[in-house]
Amino acid sequence: MRLILGSASPRRKELLAQLGITPDAILSPDIDEDPRKGELPRPYCVRIAAEKAAAVPAGPDDIVLCADTTVALGRRILGKPADAGQAAQFLLALGGRRHQVITALAVRRGERLWAREVVSDVKMKRLSDVELNAYLASNEWQGKAGGYAIQGLAGAFIPWMSGSFTGIVGLPLAETAALLATAGYNVYRRDA
């Protein structure tokens, strides 16, 4: 049995390392992440995580771990911004309001799939022009759902959150450990 992290995200690799877990392989799932017409954020996020897990090639006994993080502003899905202009739009829309960050996990072993989603509430302050421009110049918005990363500079924009910090960063560790254990991975006694 091998553990395969199906993610190109360096955050997910680091968060897994926080549990002392080094995957046997890291493979990047290549799927179409476009939302369907009228698709709501939560079902979208769950679907994308499952599609990532299905897209990663693995042996019948291997465990594949995939995740998707989606920022939801009401019914609106904010994915990874295409450019700085879109990042600015997202940040202006998020500022001064509460939004949700959903991370869906999908763990696959052969034909079996275990899934779980974790929803956190996040409040972002209204950004001044100086803050917005500094953030856009930092490029930290790149590759981040909603155009920000709470674990970086944008931590200064988040006065309040409720939920799973590791979930917001991309891999909710409590649920990840539980799902891996359910799939038969020995999280705490790997050498035994």
Ligand SMILES: Cc1cn([C@H]2C[C@H](O)[C@@H](COP(=O)(O)OP(=O)(O)OP(=O)(O)O)O2)c(=O)[nH]c1=O
């Ligand atoms: C909201 C938020 C998102 N993110 C990141 C986590 C995810 O990497 C990214 C959302 O994109 P995802 O599509 O979930 O993941 P990814 O494209 O980075 O990697 P892969 O599909 O190969 O697993 O946004 C943060 O790092 N901090 C945050 O505060």
